[in-house]
Amino acid sequence: MDRGTERDTPPSRGAGSGAAPEPADTGRVPLAVVVVDRAGLVSHWSSGARRLFGVAKDEAIGRHAIDLLPVSGALPDIDDGLPYGKYPPYDGLGPGLGNSLDGGLGYPAAGRARLTVPERSERGIAPAEGSGRDRVDVLWWAYPLVGPGSERLLVLAADAEALHRPDRDDGSRVERIAPGFALHTDFPGAEDLARRLPEILPSMSVGESARIVAQVLELGYPILEFSQNDRVPVTPDWGVARRVERTARRERAARAEAAGRPLPQEPDDEGEDLEYVAVRERLEFLNEVSGKIGTSLDLARTIGEVSRAVVPRFTDVAGTYLREQVVAGEGFPDGVPDTRTMWHRVALEHTDEPGRWDDVVPVGEAMPFPAHTPFFQCMTSGEPVLVPRISERMGHAIASQFEKRDIRPLITGRSMLVVPLKARHVVLGFMILLRHPERAEFNDMDRVTGAELAARAGLVLDNARMYTYQESVAETLQDSMLPHIPPRMAGCDIATRYLPGTLLGRIGGDWFDSVKLPGARTALVVGDVMGHGLNSAAMMGQLRTAVQTMAALDLPPAQLLRNLDDLAQRLGETYLATCLYAVYDPIASELHLANAGHIPPVLVRADDGRSELLDLPTGAPIGVGGVPFEAVRVRVAPGDRLVMCTDGLVEMRGEDIGVGLATLCESAAHPAASMDDACDTIIRALNTRGGRKDDVALLLARLNGIEPDDVAEWTFPLAPAQVGRARAVVREQLHGWGLAKLAGPAELMVSEVVTNAVRHSHGRPVTLRLVRGDALLCEVDDDDHEMPTLLSAGPDDEVGRGLRVVSALAREWGTSRTAAGKSVWFELTLPRR
Template sequence: MNRGIETDGAVAEQAASGRIPLAVVVVDREGLVSHWSSGARRLFGAAKEEAIGYPAVDLLPVSGALPEDDDVSPYGAYAAYDGLGHDLESSLDGRLYYPAAGRARLTVPERERVDVLWWAYPLVGPGPERLLVLGADVGRLQEDAREQRGTDRHRDTGYERVAPGFALHTDFPGADELARGLPEILPSMSVDESARIVGQILELGYPVLEFSQNDRVPVTPDWGVPRRVERRARRERAARAAAQGLPSAQDDPDEAEDLEYAAVRERLEFLNEVSGRIGTSLDLSRTIVEVSKAVVPRFTDVAGTYLREQVVAGEGFPEGVPDTTTMWHRVALEHTDEPGRWDDVVPVGEAMPFPAHTPFFQCMTTGDPVLVPRISEGMGHAIASQFEKRDIRPLITGRSMLVVPLKARDVVLGFMILLRHPERPVFNDMDRVTGAELAARAGLVLDNARMYTYQESVAETLQDSMLPHIPPRMAGCDIATRYLPGTLLGRVGGDWFDSVKLPGARTALVVGDVMGHGLNSAAMMGQLRTAVQTMAALDLPPARLLRNLDDLAQRLGDTYLATCLYAVYDPIASELHIANAGHIPPVLVRADGGHSELLDLPTGAPIGVGGVPFEAVRVRVEPGDRIVMCTDGLVEVRGEDIGVGLATLCESAAHPAASMDDACDTIIRALAVTFSEAGRGGRKDDVALLMARLNGIAPQDVAEWRLALDPVEVGRARAVVREQLHDWGLERLADSAELMVSELVTNALRHSHSRPVELRLVRGDTLLCEVDDDDHDLPTLLNAGPADESGRGLRVVSVLAREWGTSRTATGKAVWFELTLPRR
């Protein structure tokens, strides 16, 4: 490095370190200025309002753009001066594909010629920005350095040779300082955009000052903004001056820059604060309310949030660009006006499309913020026209409006309408950028909530489709069920209940709980429930069924664990046959005396552990007894002894109730109150509850016969059935029952091997007829041709019966049918 530079004073040292004020300009793809910093205002003489949206070639020192003596623009005349590299005029015209630098002199009214260095970077990626230009007043830097050195203008030739250049950032450790500081002079950019631009600058080449062919100094921006302590002292001086009636320094350009810097800092702090307040929950409704409350009243006075119909409905990701037929739901409205002023005119929950002439349509189709400084009478009338008879004009006319899109993955999920009172400052360009950044963060949070809501909806739909719709009455018993989803994240779980009709008028009662939550648990629950249904239809004993279910779970994967309680109720024998696989025991409520007890069952290991035997017990019951089977989510809360929940379950199950449904609700309320009073915050896990009243079937409602393996027994079967139905007062069913019994007994006699055929009639809510034999092959329904002599028996049964079926038994098979009892 030049030895003379190293020995200079403070200003020369500033030059040597490359810490110089910079003008920052961003040019969009149309060649128009999209950002104009306060440094650009001081260097080029144009105010921000006079630069944004105007062609860059009319504002920047372009090499060879204007002859020095020809037309002079309002911002000064430009002349070529020692251009380096690719000239900036080409850059602005869109032919720049690599970083370029140059030097120009600018003549500004009431100022001497300004010696300007510039660096231009092509920008790639999403967004309208195409070119970043950095400018520096090197002439002033040279003069300050000479004054410090005590030299005249012509003695130091080193500084006359100063020129802009580039170097890889690895050559200079000061690159980190530029990376930290550059986003602060890009207030019109979002955080992601500024980070992307800084990354491109460091990759393309670090801006440097070249004092000779070999000496280069890295450029580090000097914002010219006083430190926080100095800014506080300046505000105190201004306050004292105002108190003494002295003139204020607010018109000072440096003070204006200080205020701009403070405004940027304030917006960043606001965005940081909002980011911390939103997204505390994955609940879509709560997230929407958080976003609305975060901006009112600090940023706006009214905030209305609209979401697309698919988002509100919890459906998949909305596809396609919105149009005039897209329905938008008003999901939140926060304001500082008097209560009720907005509620009747724009109620939350309303859905409507938006015409193409509205700023809302422009926002949702372009995905860009729309700023309306003041809503005119005409625009207010156009907006109000879609509200039919409700006059919204007094609420919006004269207010400043900003419409910002809520986007995720470049898809507009919704938008926010922000309004300020007429007496409040209108939204400006910085507000537009702040609102866009706020909406971008809110859009991501909403998308996370939407995705969670959608996945939760899928899981709930899956679970609901797998939970059975159990009829309230089965043979000899009444059943009531409840399923309650959990209240924690991923609340969809693997709890299930079921009932299966078995041969002999028996009913299987099942309650299970897959460990874990979410789609995997719900899917495993569906697999296990289907397996239980299939094995129950084979009439497997409870212990054998759980053994087979355990084997299946191990084949599905070593992470599949579940508890299960399987009980078979025989209403004729008045008996429960129960086996347990790691589940909490059921409660049996005795009809005689109304007392309740936890059944003492062998606990067993959960399904999926493997290698553990299962045992079954038989429990005698009486007509009117009730059995209550539930999952642990009802009786267990983290940090509380499960014994408390089980005791409450027994006590509440014994309470008399008008109906089975009322009895279930009594149990749930009692458990909720118990844990709430214990300060445990209530239930978190999902709950499956099944209650069955064991009514039994009286002996006089059951008739059984054993038929020898002789074809003449078919006639006897018809006769006994007709006689029994006459005794029961069911003569109107005799003809159909006699015909179907004849077909089933004939088939049974034909396929039986050695054991007599058993015929049973059971009178309950329906008339049940069962025919058992010792053949294990189940019959199938056939289509008999005109010349076939057999194959029509089951076809007759399927036509005449209310319901019919077949199932395997321990000794063979059973074929059964039901007939609806006639009304009395």
């Protein structure tokens, strides 16, 4: 309140009174706030102190408090001849501020004094009427402070002139107004009072202000005692906010100018409030920085934005260091950093001449920091570390970490502030901020600003780190689920492309695959799980594995889709997918295809370059159940190209899918120098239309076929003597093909495989086929359905070594089931010509 005695308050216990305490109204009194350090010097001088005592902030900071404050009546110019005299300390302690600063003051003290202040007119403060000098009636409260900070005394002061109470009939004033203290138990609404206390503290960190508030609350609230009976707790009253007041002035001036009236004369603002200006500038700076950082979720770009945002306005040099796990895009770093933690220098911004820092502290370097450095203190405590000036000794200690590089000329004599980059209470990194020696040192307010800046930057960096990590996980998951198809299979060349959805995440349910089948055939698969995200990717992995397993059993295309549909229904009702399955036989020059709700493939004819959509029975998506699947056979010629893709490539929102299919046919018919070029042509033609949001899987196969002269086939009756004949025909054929170097190992393996086939067949002759392609393929078919396995043959065993010989000599070998029995095959690498 401004006139604290203009209303009646219930009598309550004053100092020395035995009356029971009664609730009292809260008074709002403009307060001056002063902080004294352990050396007895003023370290904080608020704008209210400037107005009350008539001393500017820059003149008060660093002076002995006893020269400026009336604490404990210690000032020599207090007028002892006043009618009411001077009030002793509230707690009965002896006078003397020096004793209080030395630690003797363990309780709060309060008092009243009349001061003679300097000429305030020179400072923009109206002097008392009739005099260039002024006297001020001051009420004060002093709180001793303990703890790790430099603050040792908090002094609150108020002008008593505004608190006189004209409650007598003749209008005379009650002069007995004294400052005092009361515990929170003496007043209701103590929590509301406690919430107002931080408003009177100087600008400091949250931790420091919380420590001081806790001590003040423990020592007692400041109160005013009227005639030692009525007590009113005091809360700060800052008046009208500067920003609101100035805005109102501008509005009044604008209205006057619009009306053609002279501008109104506004009262003097008592000079520029430097403290308010400093706080406002820092808030504007933080707001500006917040708008510059975090414009994207790219980690490298975010790091650069954070570094550039503080140079040169806040600092001249800014170096950013991040933990190894953050830079590597791994998970959240665990544990408190130690001397073994590697820190990567990821950015360096400065205002020095170009190249001065690049050779000495290059970006990308990783290094640990020992325990005696301020960097280690910052990253382990999670608090900013302020070094007003880097001394020669500290500069030498820091430079010792840089092998064969003298960093001392770059850092010695500069002011340094190290701020942690934290997220979820874990230090991700830190920033080293340096100012030139001729620039003002970092101070406590800069430390608070730097801490707030680092908190915002840490949050932005953590968001970018999490996005980078999740993107890396998604890419790794997608890469692990998509096969790495060799570019050449038996009788065909293959090229593939996968494009993740641009707006719906990095992973999806589209896939492609190719599986080697008996008879030099190749299975080609493209599928699309409905939906996006991890669930679709997981289902895609299951279906792809199932297709590979059933394809290895050489199931016909329609039967494979039938089994896949049954599997999807067993996995769950939400499992729906489309699938196109094709088997290419390069010897017969034939495609055997079946479709389960997928878009049809495109076949480009080699003879005339004509492209067409193959007319296939559509079928129902996998997982619907109860719908038959049909297969068709299509004759192809060497050089024809088969294009299989998912609907994300051809389907656009708001456009008929027929337009996309027509564009696919047209782009697939364009000649290309290679298979990869052909894929890129198709992607460019359909991806440049815009609006694509779905995943894209594309598989392109050039059906080269296998010439009849590259295939040789024989049939042998079930007689042991036929094994020798098999060796002979193989030797003769390989010499005819110019592959005499392969004759020896091929004869040995053919002998082992044909022997097993003759021994285990039930009645059907054994078939032997050689195929010359990118490798030499040998297949032996019989009518035995039992699959052979590798055995561990002992020294005395007469059987069990055949497949071990094949496994040791062949480049690749395997077994597969056929409609009539089984097939055992192996491959040998062709010699270089």
